Amino acid sequence: MPMALAMLEEAYARRGAPPASSTLPTGDRTPVVGYVGADMPVELLTAAGLRALRLTGDPESGSARGDRYLGRGVDPTARSVLTRLLAGSFGDLDHLVISHDCEASLRLFYALRELRRVEPGTGLPEVYLVDILHLPHRTTARYNRRRIGEFAARLEAWTGRTLDLAGAVAAHDERRRLLVAAAELRRAVPARLTGRQFLAVANAVLPVAEHIALLERLLAEAGQLEEHAGRRVFLSGSDHDTPHVYEAVESEGYVIVGEDHGFGGPSPEGLIGSGGLDALAEHYHYSGPTAHRATVSERAAHAARAVRHCRAELFVAYSRIADEAPAWDFPAQRAALDIPAVLLERQEYGRADLTALRKEHPCAV
Amino acid sequence: MRSVKSLATAAEAGRHQREWFADLRRRVAAGEPFALLNADVPHEIFRTMDIPYAVSQWWASLVAAKQRSQHYLELVRQRGYPDYSEQYNSVTLGSAFDPEPEAGPWGGLPRPDIVVGDVTGDITRKVFDIWGHEPGVTFYPLESAAENEVPVNWWELMPHRWEQAIGPARLDLLTAELENLVRFLETTTGRRFSESRFREVMALVDEQEEWNRKTRDLIARTRPAPLGVVDSIPSVMLPQWHRGTEWARDIAKRFYEEVRDRVESGQAACPDERARLMWIGRGLWYDMGFYQRFQDEYGAVFVWSMYLAIAADGYIRYGDDPMRALAARFAAFGDQLYTPPWSSEWYVKEARLHGIDGVVHLVSDDPRGSYFTARALEAAGFPVIEIHADNVDARTFGDEVVERVGQWLENVVLA
Numbered sequence A: 001m002p003m004a005l006a007m008l009e010e011a012y013a014r015r016g017a018p019p020a021s022s023t024l025p026t027g028d029r030t031p032v033v034g035y036v037g038a039d040m041p042v043e044l045l046t047a048a049g050l051r052a053l054r055l056t057g058d059p060e061s062g063s064a065r066g067d068r069y070l071g072r073g074v075d076p077t078a079r080s081v082l083t084r085l086l087a088g089s090f091g092d093l094d095h096l097v098i099s100h101d102c103e104a105s106l107r108l109f110y111a112l113r114e115l116r117r118v119e120p121g122t123g124l125p126e127v128y129l130v131d132i133l134h135l136p137h138r139t140t141a142r143y144n145r146r147r148i149g150e151f152a153a154r155l156e157a158w159t160g161r162t163l164d165l166a167g168a169v170a171a172h173d174e175r176r177r178l179l180v181a182a183a184e185l186r187r188a189v190p191a192r193l194t195g196r197q198f199l200a201v202a203n204a205v206l207p208v209a210e211h212i213a214l215l216e217r218l219l220a221e222a223g224q225l226e227e228h229a230g231r232r233v234f235l236s237g238s239d240h241d242t243p244h245v246y247e248a249v250e251s252e253g254y255v256i257v258g259e260d261h262g263f264g265g266p267s268p269e270g271l272i273g274s275g276g277l278d279a280l281a282e283h284y285h286y287s288g289p290t291a292h293r294a295t296v297s298e299r300a301a302h303a304a305r306a307v308r309h310c311r312a313e314l315f316v317a318y319s320r321i322a323d324e325a326p327a328w329d330f331p332a333q334r335a336a337l338d339i340p341a342v343l344l345e346r347q348e349y350g351r352a353d354l355t356a357l358r359k360e361h362p363c364a365v
Numbered sequence B: 001m002r003s004v005k006s007l008a009t010a011a012e013a014g015r016h017q018r019e020w021f022a023d024l025r026r027r028v029a030a031g032e033p034f035a036l037l038n039a040d041v042p043h044e045i046f047r048t049m050d051i052p053y054a055v056s057q058w059w060a061s062l063v064a065a066k067q068r069s070q071h072y073l074e075l076v077r078q079r080g081y082p083d084y085s086e087q088y089n090s091v092t093l094g095s096a097f098d099p100e101p102e103a104g105p106w107g108g109l110p111r112p113d114i115v116v117g118d119v120t121g122d123i124t125r126k127v128f129d130i131w132g133h134e135p136g137v138t139f140y141p142l143e144s145a146a147e148n149e150v151p152v153n154w155w156e157l158m159p160h161r162w163e164q165a166i167g168p169a170r171l172d173l174l175t176a177e178l179e180n181l182v183r184f185l186e187t188t189t190g191r192r193f194s195e196s197r198f199r200e201v202m203a204l205v206d207e208q209e210e211w212n213r214k215t216r217d218l219i220a221r222t223r224p225a226p227l228g229v230v231d232s233i234p235s236v237m238l239p240q241w242h243r244g245t246e247w248a249r250d251i252a253k254r255f256y257e258e259v260r261d262r263v264e265s266g267q268a269a270c271p272d273e274r275a276r277l278m279w280i281g282r283g284l285w286y287d288m289g290f291y292q293r294f295q296d297e298y299g300a301v302f303v304w305s306m307y308l309a310i311a312a313d314g315y316i317r318y319g320d321d322p323m324r325a326l327a328a329r330f331a332a333f334g335d336q337l338y339t340p341p342w343s344s345e346w347y348v349k350e351a352r353l354h355g356i357d358g359v360v361h362l363v364s365d366d367p368r369g370s371y372f373t374a375r376a377l378e379a380a381g382f383p384v385i386e387i388h389a390d391n392v393d394a395r396t397f398g399d400e401v402v403e404r405v406g407q408w409l410e411n412v413v414l415a
């Protein structure tokens, strides 16, 4: 395996673990902020000089406390994240920031806020909601701009320093550009990256500058990447904060060449540019289209475009238990596609019902 | 097991509801526009413009009461959509797919021209958007925004200091969306929006809810309770769907007077009252008899449901700017019932006010903060039993529930 890919894999394996403490020459530790949500404006976290850690769950480790506080009607990823937060699995976090990318994230925010109020012994850090909304209207755009401004002010209050927004946006835009190029490697026929590998490439737990360096190296080493000739799958629906489902599906001989959830590549693929907070607000307003925030027709149109772009041969919609939005999207998606489509509904966290998949397509290659 | 509506206002509200619906069907058949609205959106605008409307949740509760939910969920399933997801809205969506709509309850729900819903959660927008794809139907969505820090005592702040309770960001957003909604309705229906009529409607709503507040306070302090929730729910809920009319204001007043007469003549839901129960969650529409099932054996009376209490505390908004006051009624409406700390502290306040002995908590798969409600009530000394079911989908309700509640009454509440 080319060096860069191995290093990205290694960094991905550190997801959800406490970050190596980064102590500055002055002896100060860089504050760490844990965040949740696909539409989090991470540029602002970087601009504030914070170490940003995206919080992920773990289907293997149980979620009793999260189940208790959130109830079983909430997406199990959020229940797992809460359980792990309360167990201290993410190490010392100075702040928590949550976006409103789906109902589960919002309920997680409310639970954290209330736990801090009524059970201070849980030792949770301050939690902040970044309420970016997604109706395609000017009223929503103005609201988002206000919330982005408030968040920027809050970060400055936390750190006592002025944000370096231009530098941060430039870095994240560069990462975005490189991730889009990496996604092209997977879209090649045959694919030069598996879905599982791409998940690691996109979600490697690294400071932005190091991530950029490894992505550049990965692209330089592209000639050494293996070819993956499996049946090409587009994976739609629920978020995958762990590789479990990718590994299960690809173990059947498929290769996942594209997805439309919050842990895939940049979506939209366009850059933010030099427009400051206005451009940042607009970018996140139109992030997606995700299962939780877009309409059925937006999702269907996007599926048709994405399947062509990825040259997928099979469309798999995955709807996790208590995350039902993808199941509502499916009928219109199927109607918009000219390839076979299968719905895996009410799936358990970290699992994929492979019998349903096999029934649809007896041979995978 | 009796489930008789023994209040005259409940009977009148039921009669009025049928007449109103028949009239609505006539108006729509004659070519007037028809709007289908979610419960938490500002009906007052439609009232002001005299655009006929019905409430999605009311229709779903009627369908459930007629044991017809399965029929509509089946129609949803036949289109390939999940029949296990957000049944409260999808039952109503099912009526849009009905090949024989007139076979539905009360002659069926007419086809709406406009559907308005707020985009709470991940599913509601999808359900209504799917509806918007039916020929001639437009979906007008409203945002569902959230706030970082809120003062806890919303029930004290809301009537006059709602700006402080909700915060300007959400109020600016919804006010702007409502101004746009008015323009949209003026354009598509040709009807006018009169500001003075709007002020009248807003005043009527506040008066109606003031009467409900007096009724709630009276029930809270009277022992034995003059009536249980089976009687109070129709007397408060049906008029709630007619907010902003004189009929609704007047029947809220008569409801108060009827309860007061009962108190004065010493009538009670259960004269031998030994336990006052609180019901948390939506109404169990397919089995309203459930609420009276524990009276004979245990003297346990459900004196509290959210319907009267939220009418008393959740709607009143005074102020000089009616559109912003209307936005304040709905910008955080659901938070009052479902988002801690607002919800949890309010239930405790209400349990204390009503002298509650035990709390039965209906937990549906609806992802809302129920742990913190139960926790706050227990921390305040109220025993809580949780039962798991969906309120319109009878398939989810098991027989063992009645038995469990009985045992809990015996072993915990009355022990």
Ligand code: SF4
Residues within 6 Å of the ligand: A231, A360, A361, A362, A363, A364, A365
């Ligand atoms: S079942 Fe048919 S369509 Fe599916 S992979 Fe096999 S040969 Fe191809």
Ligand code: SF4
Residues within 6 Å of the ligand: B269, B270, B271, B272, B273, B295, B296, B297, B299
């Ligand atoms: S137990 Fe209560 S409800 Fe039953 S008959 Fe006696 S007083 Fe009436």
